[in-house]
Amino acid sequence: MAQDGNSGRELAAADQSDHGQERVGSPGTAVVTSDRVTDPGLPEHRKRVTDLDPKKNKRAERVVYTLFYLSIAGSVFAIAAYMAWPINPEDLMSVRANNLFIGLGLTLALMGIGIGAVHWGKALMADHEGVDLRHPVRGTDATRERAVEIFAEANEESGFGRRALIRNSLIGALIAFPLPAVVLFRGLAPEGENPVDLLNETAWEKGTRLARDPSGQPIKASEVTLGSVFHVIPEGLGDMPHMLEEKAKAIVLLMRLKPEDLVELPERKNWSYDGIVAYSKVCTHVGCPVALYEQQTHHLLCPCHQSQFDVTNHCAVIFGPAARPLPQLPIAIDDEGYLIAQSDFHEPVGPSFWERH
Amino acid sequence: MAKKSGGLTAGAANYLDERTSISAVVKEFGRKIFPDHWSFLLGEVALYSFVVILLSGSFLTFFFQASMAEVHYDGSYVPLKGVAMSAAMSSTLDISFDIRGGLLMRQVHHWAALLFVASIGLHMLRIFFTGAFRKPRELNWVIGFVLFILAMAEGFTGYSLPDDLLSGNGLRIIDGMIKGFPIVGTWISFLLFGGEFPGTDIVGRLYTLHILLLPALVVAFIALHLVFVVVHKHTQFPGAGRTQQNVVGYPVLPVYAAKAGGFFFIVFGVIMLMATFFTINPIWNYGPYDPSPVSAGTQPDWYIGFADGALRLVPPHLEFMLFDHTFSFNILIPVGILGLFILTVLIYPFIEAWVTGDKREHHILDRPRNAPTRTAIGAAGVTFYAALWAAASSDIIATHFMVTMEGVIHTLQFCLIVGPFIAYFITKRICLGLQKKDREIVLHGFESGRIVRLPGGEYIEVHEPVDEYERWELVSYEDYKPLMIRPNSRGKITTTQRVRGSLSRWFFEDRIAPTTKNEIERSHGDH
Numbered sequence: 074m075a076q077d078g079n080s081g082r083e084l085a086a087a088d089q090s091d092h093g094q095e096r097v098g099s100p101g102t103a104v105v106t107s108d109r110v111t112d113p114g115l116p117e118h119r120k121r122v123t124d125l126d127p128k129k130n131k132r133a134e135r136v137v138y139t140l141f142y143l144s145i146a147g148s149v150f151a152i153a154a155y156m157a158w159p160i161n162p163e164d165l166m167s168v169r170a171n172n173l174f175i176g177l178g179l180t181l182a183l184m185g186i187g188i189g190a191v192h193w194g195k196a197l198m199a200d201h202e203g204v205d206l207r208h209p210v211r212g213t214d215a216t217r218e219r220a221v222e223i224f225a226e227a228n229e230e231s232g233f234g235r236r237a238l239i240r241n242s243l244i245g246a247l248i249a250f251p252l253p254a255v256v257l258f259r260g261l262a263p264e265g266e267n268p269v270d271l272l273n274e275t276a277w278e279k280g281t282r283l284a285r286d287p288s289g290q291p292i293k294a295s296e297v298t299l300g301s302v303f304h305v306i307p308e309g310l311g312d313m314p315h316m317l318e319e320k321a322k323a324i325v326l327l328m329r330l331k332p333e334d335l336v337e338l339p340e341r342k343n344w345s346y347d348g349i350v351a352y353s354k355v356c357t358h359v360g361c362p363v364a365l366y367e368q369q370t371h372h373l374l375c376p377c378h379q380s381q382f383d384v385t386n387h388c389a390v391i392f393g394p395a396a397r398p399l400p401q402l403p404i405a406i407d408d409e410g411y412l413i414a415q416s417d418f419h420e421p422v423g424p425s426f427w428e429r430h
Numbered sequence: 431m432a433k434k435s436g437g438l439t440a441g442a443a444n445y446l447d448e449r450t451s452i453s454a455v456v457k458e459f460g461r462k463i464f465p466d467h468w469s470f471l472l473g474e475v476a477l478y479s480f481v482v483i484l485l486s487g488s489f490l491t492f493f494f495q496a497s498m499a500e501v502h503y504d505g506s507y508v509p510l511k512g513v514a515m516s517a518a519m520s521s522t523l524d525i526s527f528d529i530r531g532g533l534l535m536r537q538v539h540h541w542a543a544l545l546f547v548a549s550i551g552l553h554m555l556r557i558f559f560t561g562a563f564r565k566p567r568e569l570n571w572v573i574g575f576v577l578f579i580l581a582m583a584e585g586f587t588g589y590s591l592p593d594d595l596l597s598g599n600g601l602r603i604i605d606g607m608i609k610g611f612p613i614v615g616t617w618i619s620f621l622l623f624g625g626e627f628p629g630t631d632i633v634g635r636l637y638t639l640h641i642l643l644l645p646a647l648v649v650a651f652i653a654l655h656l657v658f659v660v661v662h663k664h665t666q667f668p669g670a671g672r673t674q675q676n677v678v679g680y681p682v683l684p685v686y687a688a689k690a691g692g693f694f695f696i697v698f699g700v701i702m703l704m705a706t707f708f709t710i711n712p713i714w715n716y717g718p719y720d721p722s723p724v725s726a727g728t729q730p731d732w733y734i735g736f737a738d739g740a741l742r743l744v745p746p747h748l749e750f751m752l753f754d755h756t757f758s759f760n761i762l763i764p765v766g767i768l769g770l771f772i773l774t775v776l777i778y779p780f781i782e783a784w785v786t787g788d789k790r791e792h793h794i795l796d797r798p799r800n801a802p803t804r805t806a807i808g809a810a811g812v813t814f815y816a817a818l819w820a821a822a823s824s825d826i827i828a829t830h831f832m833v834t835m836e837g838v839i840h841t842l843q844f845c846l847i848v849g850p851f852i853a854y855f856i857t858k859r860i861c862l863g864l865q866k867k868d869r870e871i872v873l874h875g876f877e878s879g880r881i882v883r884l885p886g887g888e889y890i891e892v893h894e895p896v897d898e899y900e901r902w903e904l905v906s907y908e909d910y911k912p913l914m915i916r917p918n919s920r921g922k923i924t925t926t927q928r929v930r931g932s933l934s935r936w937f938f939e940d941r942i943a944p945t946t947k948n949e950i951e952r953s954h955g956d957h
């Protein structure tokens with residue numbers, strides 16, 4: 074039998090209720106047996122060293138208030154650090170010092186309170202365990218009956234069940250009234266634009282020069298040496314009104330391979346220039362920039378989910394979750410020797426979408 | 431007492447009570463009992479880190495500008511001086527480099543957010559493996575689960591706000607995934623971004639979600655969650671004197687309040703310490719968002735990893751043209767599998783309740799070994815999640831261990847499919863083994879480590895009997911038998927019955943019954 078001066082009465086009550094009995098509801102497939110080992114009841118309360126030894130008790134008290142004082146010191150230090158280690162725009166290290174010393178002060182302030190309070194609770198506050206009795210979560214039968222009655226009365230008084238026309242029309246109205254909110258959300262994107270049209274075109278046009286990303290310098294075919302790779306944007310991109318949106322679609326990779334390494338479809342024979350090929354840099358999986366080029370294998374690797382594309386074979390997918398080859402940009406050179414686009418891409422770039430065909 | 435002291439405190443208390451009836455609240459809750467166990471602290475960590483998130487986040491809102499308007503950076507961080515970027519990025523840099531303590535608060539906010547999601551996850555594991563989700567707490571499991579999803583949404587929206595290279599790339603991935611959805615995808619992406627990706631609206635919109643809508647929901651659900659904790663009273667681990675009808679522990683005032691209150695400051699302190707010493711999300715290294723630069727080896731925050739991993743593990747070429755439309759199964763399958771996984775976790779309590787048919791309230795927790803099948807299912811789920819999560823770092827694994835990308839992906843695909851089964855069987859064996867061991871200890875005592883030599887010359891180890899308190903912990907668990915399928919009143923065995931029967935067999939076929947009084951008595955006779 075448990076000994077507990079604090080709440081002995083409750084404990085006695087708890088011990089009478091044998092484990093497993095008095096529980097409402099079906100046990101289902103649980104095995105209920107009378108052959109269970111009996112619960113010995115709460116073990117005897119053990120005293121802590123701080124209860125037995127006044128010296129230890131005093132010591133614990135000292136520890137607790139010292140921690141609280143340390144916390145005050147930490148707060149003061151944090152304020153002082155705010156002033157003593159200001160940020161000096163000339164010196165990046167000052168940011169680090171500012172962060173470090175304010176942080177240390179605050180850490181001390183917080184930890185002092187935290188550890189102090191927990192220690193106080195553990196070592197000094199009365200540690201007698203208490204016992205609360207549980208009651209079934211469900212309301213008592215009387216309460217439930219009354220609840221049912223209330224609903225019945227309300228139903229009777231309002232005629233909610235009886236007056237079917239009123240009820241049903243109300244339900245209809247309640248369903249209809251939020252619908253206007255749905256159309257309001259059309260305003261989230263500009264009107265008069267269709268995403269499908271937008272996805273089908275990029276900033277590339279016939280004659281647009283290929284320029285370096287990000288400088289915007291046009292590229293001469295002669296500069297593209299064997300094995301090199303250029304990150305390319307259309308010339309004049311920087312001045313376009315929706316620069317980032319255009320860039321997100323128009324980025325291109327330019328590589329020069331040995332012409333004999335390229336396996337080219339007959340209809341795309343003239344899309345390259347002397348072994349120089351241009352492909353969309355937007356991954357056909359979910360749209361990351363595909364920009365890791367392995368010179369040896371002529372593979373492009375997408376850093377996001379590791380799809381790999383074979384440049385020698387029209388950027389066909391050779392590994393990873395992407396399904397479609399990277400779209401090719403047909404290129405040529407102008408009279409000054411600069412690389413230009415023959416046209417826009419012949420298919421939408423980037424991730425697949427429903428209306429794509 | 432109050433009458434006698436009659437001082438300021440008593441006066442104030444009286445003033446308040448006459449206007450609020452607060453004494454009733456104190457009477458009701460002041461000495462409410464809370465049981466003590468370290469694993470009960472996980473939920474507290476989640477709660478407290480959320481408070482820290484609210485505090486540090488409010489500070490950040492005073493400085494952050496949720497705008498994608500283009501500015502030229504003109505702050506203290508020299509390498510980015512003059513670079514074109516959004517006001518969001520620029521103000522985040524200002525918080526980091528020009529406001530004293532700003533970087534600290536940013537890092538507190540980010541670390542607290544990581545801790546928030548992590549502690550919710552661990553808390554859920556604790557609930558799962560101890561069976562705390564059983565009646566009457568099934569709905570609170572659902573509420574907690576919603577909180578987990580909300581926490582991830584909060585994390586992702588927050589991660590996207592600075593408009594740096596990484597967060598922009600994360601949004602790009604979201605955009606691509608949304609576009610992969612049949613019929614509505616293209617339009618949802620178009621509306622979400624206010625036009626084409628990236629547009630100039632998304633940061634402002636995510637900001638509204640991040641600081642208004644989602645936190646309001648989180649607060650509401652936390653409140654609901656805690657109301658139910660009070661209504662149900664906390665569960666307790668098995669132990670002598672702890673029954674289904676009582677709760678043994680410490681009263682709110684003073685001990686529990688001191689410990690829990692102190693613990694809040696400790697959690698806050700630990701977060702502060704991390705923010706002091708460990709840089710998190712150094713956006714200045716990434717630079718502003720630009721659709722073009724490469725970012726190899728970059729990672730989403732850890733809790734998004736499992737989704738990212740799912741995208742990586744899908745087999746190639748799963749996209750088809752049908753009826754003039756594109757079906758992106760390379761996106762739909764991972765999303766579908768994640769959805770299914772999440773749904774299973776969500777409804778697990780109801781499945782188990784249906785299988786056992788147990789309609790009683792359960793306030794005593796299971797030791798995981800005493801519910802071997804559940805524990806094994808949990809281990810399988812954890813393995814599945816871990817494989818997805820590891821896949822999010824597949825490139826790092828490949829470069830770090832100098833193995834091929836293909837090798838890593840194929841290994842992880844194997845782990846994803848076969849791993850859960852292996853984990854299931856191993857865990858179940860371990861649980862049953864531990865149960866057998868418990869039984870052994872109850873019947874024959876534990877090995878004392880003391881070897882004695884018998885007169886005959888042989889050596890034996892002395893077994894000491896366990897005391898009755900320890901014994902109670904070992905034997906007091908719920909035990910279920912497989913369901914016997916019986917025909918219903920019309921003499922028919924329904925399909926539901928059959929399914930329930932086979933699930934029940936799967937759950938409880940291998941069972942080790944708790945040692946009974948009789949068995950103990952008999953074993954004493956043997957000695």
Ligand code: FES
Pocket residue numbers: 356357358359360361375376377378379380393394395
């Ligand atoms: S975005 Fe390129 S593999 Fe996913």
